[in-house]
Amino acid sequence: MTTTARVRPAIVLVVAAEQIPVVDSEFARYARDYDVLCADDADGARELVRQALEDGQPVALLGVGWAVPGVEVGLDLLDELHTLLPAARRICLTSRGDYGLSLPRLREALGRGRIDTYLLIPTGPRDEEFHTAVTEYLSDWGWTASTPEVEGVQVIEGGSRAEVSRIRDFLDRMGIPHGVYSPDSEVGRQVLADLPSVQSGASPAFPVVASGLVGDPIEGATARMVARAVYGSPQTMDADDTIDLVVIGSGPAGLAAAVYGASEGLDTVVIESDAVGGQAGTSSMIRNYLGFPRGISGMRLAQRARFQASRFGARIYTGVAAEGIVPAASPGGSHVIRTESGELHARAVLVATGVTYRRLGIDPLEELVGLGVYYGAATSAAREMEGRSVFVVGGGNSAGQAAVYLARYAVRVTLCVRRPDLAATMSDYLIREIDSTDRITVRTSTRVVDGGGDSSLEWLELAGPDGAERVDAGGLFLLLGADPCGDWLPDEVVRDERGFVLTGRDVPMELWRNGRPPAALETTVPGIFAAGDLRAGSMKRVASASGEGAATVALVHAHLAP
Incomplete structure (x- = not known):
């Protein structure tokens, strides 16, 4: 196993001053692995988030009280902070005194995807149900949004970037933490130096996958070869x-x-x-x-x-x-x-x-599969979409889930559907969540008809009710029928x-x-x-x-x- 450089992510908590001692005490159990940062009003919370962004410190969890000085309700502050920290998980913390008043709006916010959950602030020791929820969201963030602390597999890229993408997708879907390195990186040089082919004077075949999980390093690896090596035959x-x-x-x-x-x-x-x-x-x-x-x-x-x-x-x-x-x-x-x-x-x-998923059938885009074009959600590629404009094609639940997930990273997500609306093919809860996500735009009666790029996806041509339009695109995720x-x-x-x-x-x-x-x-x-x-x-x-x-x-x- 290779241990990567450790970065301490933050948990940002914002509650009224009288609740700070209880909340700070409850979250103290996470202090070994996270910086637990507390504020007792909206301005204090904004400053904590501003400083985290300035320092490049990732924020795993936002916990905001129902009643926070400086805003009408804590939900409004959660919306504001989530715009700056779209990958952070969101919990609204409410006291027993506010619970009855807040419940209708919390349920509405939950249904629209404005929060991940709401929790009662503990009033006694060992509230493990509270901490089960917190731990689940930290675990989800740790897997999807952060670099693994300990790697089980090292992938040395080179040659086919598309195959590296498929290998990464397999490892992600199997829950195997991994890192990808260039051949001239320290890890890359170390792995390559141990290859029998290199030791005999030959050039390695890329990509190379190395780990005790797969036995001997695999040269010229494919996703299927890695799958067989990990889980036998x-x-x-x-x-x-x-x-x-x-x-x-x-x-x-x-x-x-x-x-x-x-x-x-x-x-x-x-x-x-x-x-x-x-x-x-x-x-x-x-x-x-x-x-x-x-x-x-x-x-x-x-x-x-x-x-x-x-x-x-x-x-x-x-x-x-x-x-x-x-x-x-x-x-x-x-x-x-x-x-x-x-x-x-x-x-x-x-x-x-x-x-x-049904193939799109547009040759220039088929040639870019794994290079900005993906069939399915390809969660391993989502983190690479940070700062890009991303397009999702499909009208089913899988497409809706992919759009919501990609909105944590991409600057803008456009959901393209052939039908005039989503109601016939997508669950209502997802439609409401998409409606409440500012980064997602839905384009109905729209198809992708062309696209391209030099070494990865750069542009798409969309055909809709107003004719054809060429747009810049950093990612295309295709979830078309079955x-x-x-x-x-x-x-x-x-x-x-x-x-x-x-x-x-x-x-x-x-x-x-x-x-x-x-x-x-x-x-x-x-x-x-x-x-x-x-x-x-x-x-x-x-x-x-x-x-x-x-x-x-x-x-x-x-x-x-x-």
């Missing part, structure tokens, strides 16, 4: 083993099936071509998932589910793409899953490979005209067996199931995908029963 299993359940894809549906399958005694293996979490894993913040009132990032949700599945014995392999399935030759036989790493034999298979990831499936697994897998009663009657439809989530091949976004008729939501994945396990048990 199913090649380590005996080729003659027959697995109870092979799950293909590790989004919410696949992970839920892994948790419930392994916990109920099924020998369960998950293979994933990319990072664990699927498309949902790229979401910067999911606020409407049951049981997480403060929201949870897709990365955190996937990470917790991965740990949970592993605890029950599920084996998860990343960087392993399924290339085909040979259905069982007879009832009770095993299916053969063909991968680039070899074959797996399974008594039951769940296909949960989800969907991928194409099913099922073209590798055999013809025996029947799909609809768009490529989504048919299950249960959606299967045409002429394909039913003995006059009976397949089980609810079973495909036209007995023992092969489908769940999540790949399945025709699914809701395309994290909660419903998780439910389908869990429900599949009961159907697998029924299929395996003698």
Whole structure:
């Protein structure tokens, strides 16, 4: 591990003078890692923030009281300070005396995204619920907005910047702290000097990925190579083993099936071509998932589910793409899953490979993928957007979440949607949050028709109701519709005209067996199931995908029963 230079971020707290002793005492537990700065009026808060900006000190958290001298209500001061510190998390602190009066406006502010949460100032010792909330927001800030204090992986860039971007995205989505260095940096020279190729007099192949997590340094690394190095390969299993359940894809549906399958005694293996979490894993913040009132990032949700599945014995392999399935030759036989790493034999298979974002299809922009142009939220690239004008294309929740997240860094975010409004495709809570975020502009009935740049994205051409317009652009994030990831499936697994897998009663009657439809989530091949976004008729939501994945396990048990 390499320890980087330490920077002490700040927590800025602004409450009335009589509340300072309590608030200062409560936040004293964070003083080892943060500068806890307190002010008792609005002018004092402005001075603290001005000084932090002047010193280049990052501010992780703004905690502002409901009643603060110098402003009508603390919410107004939070809005003002957040304009200067868009990456800081925002908590409104209220006393029990103000709680009843403040609650309606706090709920409205929370619904519009003006604050991350509101908390009652503790009135007794060990208010761990209060500190759980504070710690969650500090953790979220630490992962998304700050440079990691301790690196697990070093990436030495050179050669393909686009591949470096893909490697970084994989590491971010897997929750692996890392640093990127040039070959002539101190870390870069040290890593390169230890390479066998360099020691033998040859030139290294870039990028180079080094870490104890991946074993020997990887030259000419790709994201898939890193994925295999970190999480192993199913090649380590005996080729003659027959697995109870092979799950293909590790989004919410696949992970839920892994948790419930392994916990109920099924020998369960998950293979994933990319990072664990699927498309949902790229979401910067999911606020409407049951049981997480403060929201949870897709990365955190996937990470917790991965740990949970592993605890029950599920084996998860990343960087392993399924290339085909040979259905069982007879009832009770095993299916053969063909991968680039070899074959797996399974008594039951769940296909949960989800969907991928539709390609824009504009050649000059396709050539800049990873160089300012990104498919999906690409949270690893968000920090690089500081000071830039960024464009997000798409009208769904993923696009809305990406726009809100990017507004923490970019000077301006433009959300481009084909439809005349967002109401038909985006959740109401996200629309309200976008409306209340000054840095976000929504352009309806607008398409990206061209773009380019010398070595990275520099400009876009937009076509809208008023004609075409060329604009400067430092980033383009494309979250366009959904194409099913099922073209590798055999013809025996029947799909609809768009490529989504048919299950249960959606299967045409002429394909039913003995006059009976397949089980609810079973495909036209007995023992092969489908769940999540790949399945025709699914809701395309994290909660419903998780439910389908869990429900599949009961159907697998029924299929395996003698």
